[in-house]
Amino acid sequence: MTDHERLLSGRTAVVTGGARGLGKAIAKELAARGVNVALLGLEEDALARTATELPTVSRSWPVDITDDDAMVHAAEDVHRLMGPVSIVVANAGVAEAGPFLDSDPASWRRVIEVNLIGSAVTARSFLPQLLDTRGHYLQIASIASIGAVPMMSAYCASKAGVESFANSLRAETAPCGVSVGIAYVNWIDTDMIRDADRYTVMRKLRSHMPQPARAVSSVEHMAHRVVTSVERRASSVYAPGWLRSSQLVRGVLPGVITQVARRKLTHSRYTATGLLGAGGRAARRATVRNGGRTADPR
Template structure:
């Protein structure tokens, strides 16, 4: 057994948004290090397929992470069927792009609900278990948490929100022995990004970023770095590493981005994308009933 496997082997982890992309890669990396993984998300068939492919005893739960009651029941099921949870990775997320005024209000709101509210519901549902195990909660954030860009107002707002939420949660749980980390990640080669590249607005945004910020990393590379941060119970991880230095200049970024936008962007050229990728389509299907609760994603 390798050193990696010794550190995490036999533990139970929860990964939201585990059907595809980064969530699936994180689940695979955790399982390769001996972790039993509970996969949560909207895409029941894809989640179940991923669970069966993992080398450890893993399970899946189709659930809308923004539904408080459903998530509370899921947390109980995970504990009953898989034992105490000591790792939670809040990964589920969706995105859209385009001018704010042209965005669909429901799509814009759904980005906030999934990325920010969904992360908080995940923490609320599983934190009692982490308190029992003195476990680790990891929030997947983004370069957008550090510097907001035009044409992605919902995504940037949600990721800035999860950053603040994570810092607050870390301070609250530190006296209880629960560690809380945040992962600042750049572009990842997932179906969401591949879908985004079909739209002029997204191609334009990336073309005006500094060359290192345009680079796309594989989900597998990101997952290895993320899971290593879980092993170390790190308070933060930056992938690529140069992102850490952007914290030093984040105070001047809004002004710089505004000046570039004034010269380069003409809103009339761009249209809103709606929710991107297969995950976005699944989130779009999870509509809200008359009583305000999401429909069953299955």
């Protein structure tokens, strides 16, 4: 048995947004290291397919992570069918881009709901089990947590929010033996990013970034880095590694970004993208009102 298998083998992990992209890759990496995986998200068929592809005991729960009651029931089901959870990866997220003033208020709000509130609901639902197992909670954040960029106000606000949430939660749960990590990730080769590249606003945004910040990494590489950080119960992981250095210049980034935007964006007119990718379309269809899930006809 390898060191990786000894560290994680036989444990139960929850991965939100596990139907595709980074969440699916993380689930595969966890399973390859002997972890049983519970997949949560909106895309029922895709979640079920992912579960069948994993070599360990894995199940899927179609659930809106922003629905408190539904998530409590899902957490109870996971415990009953798969045992107590030792690892939670709060990965589910959506994005939109474009001028704030032209953005659809419902889409803008949905980004905050899924990325920030959904992460908090996930933590609230599974933290009792993590306290019992002295487990690890990993929050997927972003380079946007460190430096906000124009044309992505909802996404940047939500990712700054989850970073602060995770830092606060870490200090709160440390005396209880629960560790909390943050994964700072850059552009990843997912359907959300491929969809984003169809829009002028996103292509321009990336083109004005320094060369390293434009690069797109594979989901497999990112998942390997993320799961290794779970093994180490690390408080942070940066993928790619150069992102760590951006923390050193964090204080000056707003001014630098504003100066670049003043030169590059003044004479351009962009339109809002709406929620991006298949995950974004699923989030747009599912809205939560008064604790119940209703279909959005758009």
